[in-house]
Amino acid sequence: MTVAIAVNDLKKEYRRGWQGTVVPALRGISLNIDQGESFGFVGPNGAGKSTAIKILIGVAEATSGTAALFGVPVSRSIARMGVGYVPESPYLYDYLTPMEILTMSLRLHQVNVSSIRDQCMIWLDRLDLIQVANMAIRTFSKGMTQRVTIAQALCIKPRLLVLDEPLSGLDPIGRHDVVDILAEYKQSGGTLLFTSHVLHDVERLADRFGLIHKGELRAVRSPAELAGEEESLTVRSLGEKPVPGMRSDLAGRWVGEVSRCDLWALLDALRASGHVVLEVRPALSLESAFMKVTGAYRK
Numbered sequence: 001m002t003v004a005i006a007v008n009d010l011k012k013e014y015r016r017g018w019q020g021t022v023v024p025a026l027r028g029i030s031l032n033i034d035q036g037e038s039f040g041f042v043g044p045n046g047a048g049k050s051t052a053i054k055i056l057i058g059v060a061e062a063t064s065g066t067a068a069l070f071g072v073p074v075s076r077s078i079a080r081m082g083v084g085y086v087p088e089s090p091y092l093y094d095y096l097t098p099m100e101i102l103t104m105s106l107r108l109h110q111v112n113v114s115s116i117r118d119q120c121m122i123w124l125d126r127l128d129l130i131q132v133a134n135m136a137i138r139t140f141s142k143g144m145t146q147r148v149t150i151a152q153a154l155c156i157k158p159r160l161l162v163l164d165e166p167l168s169g170l171d172p173i174g175r176h177d178v179v180d181i182l183a184e185y186k187q188s189g190g191t192l193l194f195t196s197h198v199l200h201d202v203e204r205l206a207d208r209f210g211l212i213h214k215g216e217l218r219a220v221r222s223p224a225e226l227a228g229e230e231e232s233l234t235v236r237s238l239g240e241k242p243v244p245g246m247r248s249d250l251a252g253r254w255v256g257e258v259s260r261c262d263l264w265a266l267l268d269a270l271r272a273s274g275h276v277v278l279e280v281r282p283a284l285s286l287e288s289a290f291m292k293v294t295g296a297y298r299k
Helices: 049-056 098-108 116-126 142-155 172-187 223-229 260-272 286-293
Strands: 003-016 021-034 038-042 064-069 083-086 160-164 191-196 208-213 216-221 232-238 253-259 276-282
Touching: 003 049, 003 191, 021 049, 021 191, 021 216, 038 049, 049 064, 049 160, 049 191, 083 142, 098 116, 098 142, 116 142, 142 160, 142 172, 160 172, 172 191, 232 260, 253 260, 260 276
Parallel strands: 038 191, 038 208, 083 160, 160 191
Antiparallel strands: 003 021, 003 064, 208 216, 232 253, 232 276
């Protein structure tokens, strides 16, 4: 199996203030991600997720340690040929149009296509940007700019997609569409590295999650492992009568958390009260999974 991303004892320190106080952002991360794998970095703000991403795509330099893309050190610009990148806060030349941005990206990455315009139009259409393809980006909302950046990353036929909070700024419909597109990319054999705060939106994309806290990679798990480690379940139902253990969510809807051993008793109570069960799933949240895996979980 080809290793797409190889990181070994990666450290990054910043100096802040007039005294030059050293602030560690990464404290020796080591990780291998195989070609065709989808890997998600998750953790709280300031954990080091974006710093790791910036080192991989050449925006920042590591203080020590090594990182390589497909065997090529990230210090060499050739390592990023064919790598699609979506930053958390994209900045595009706002006097250009989406068509111009995608055309420039295809030429920079030297992508061999029969028609550059047709290739651009495919991805502008997928990201619902056809109507604004020739409008200046300065007139766009944050969500529209995010979609342009995603289209730019995908149009180059990337062998690797690196996404830093790719769903940030998107409305629910846009978020759903982008998750579907990324799922297709994954199923086609593409390699995906992303960061996110929202596990619910992206848990179906990742083969593995790396849980980062204070610059350290505390654990690597698959979504199935995280779900299996969770002892409680979330139950959602639709009904008129209140049921012990369930709290009102929306009009006529109820939600509750129950231990696995008490699940059947709650389901029987819901049925007896005329409720329709809408969902039963592990009570998996980014916060609870992260806290539990790092050993910091407290009931």
